[in-house]
Amino acid sequence: MKYDNEYYILRENSESGAYMLGQCMDSDEGLEHLMSIHSIRRRVLGPGKVKVSHGDMNNFKPFDYHETAEQLVSEKFRQVLLPFNLPGVDFYQTDIIHNNSVWHDHYFMHIWNHYSVIHKGRSKIDGTYRNDDFILEELSLDENVLDKIPLEKRLVFTLEEKPKFLFHETVVKALRDANVTGVSFIRVHEWSIGSTFDDELYDSL
Known part of the structure; x- marks a missing residue:
């Protein structure tokens, strides 16, 4: 032990879990491989795109952490991890799109x-x-x-x-x-x- x-x-x-987020059709195709147990850097050529599909649609604002197929984290969250120089951990810029708002400061975190x-x-x-x-x-x-x-x-x-x-x-x-x-x-x-x-x-x- x-x-x-x-x-x-x-x-x-419970706060972020009250919303369901998922990748949009025009999200970079390489991000379909976030479950891979090896680097996907060569597959990802553009930004990810995520939309909100469930929750209180009128009051949504992103949190620093959301779970989708993998982990979606904010720039604040990423900056905390960067000093650890983590091998086997990559970040891919991802837009959260909801109604007429777009948040650019989030990332899919791929842990391999x-x-x-x-x-x-x-x-x-x-x-x-x-x-x-x-x-x-x-x-x-x-x-x-x-x-x-x-x-x-x-x-x-x-x-x-x-x-x-x-x-x-x-x-x-x-x-x-x-x-x-x-x-x-x-x-x-x-x-x-x-x-x-x-x-x-x-x-x-």
Whole structure:
């Protein structure tokens, strides 16, 4: 359980989660590959475009963090992460378009540090690990795997299983200190499949 207290899962909070955003038809085609576990820099030639499809349409204003196919973050959020010089993390400028308003200062964050690091003895699942046929109910990280990965390559990474986005406590502290909006944080050891719906848990640091 060495790392269960050091890593946080990022999710939308109830404010940003009240809206659903998705890519527009004229968004750069390369951004269809945001789920890739390798760089997509050569595929992305232009800006992304996102529209709001659900929520209080009359009062929408972007938050610093939204989840779509991947993570959509503001320039403020990006500036917090840049000093960490994160390998395996790229940002692609994306416009949020809503009615007659366009916000240019957002980015799709593509994380292609991708690891299978759940501890199969301590984590709890519904199903079987055979053929990856399971739902993860409680998560514990495998220190034997993470110890072999340099810290700079695991400050921010994606988990092969859900929940997906994991951030080291040093990065989370920087984000919290910057008061970014729209995002919730929960320590790995506090997470369970039921806590997905409990925003109060996400505030502990």
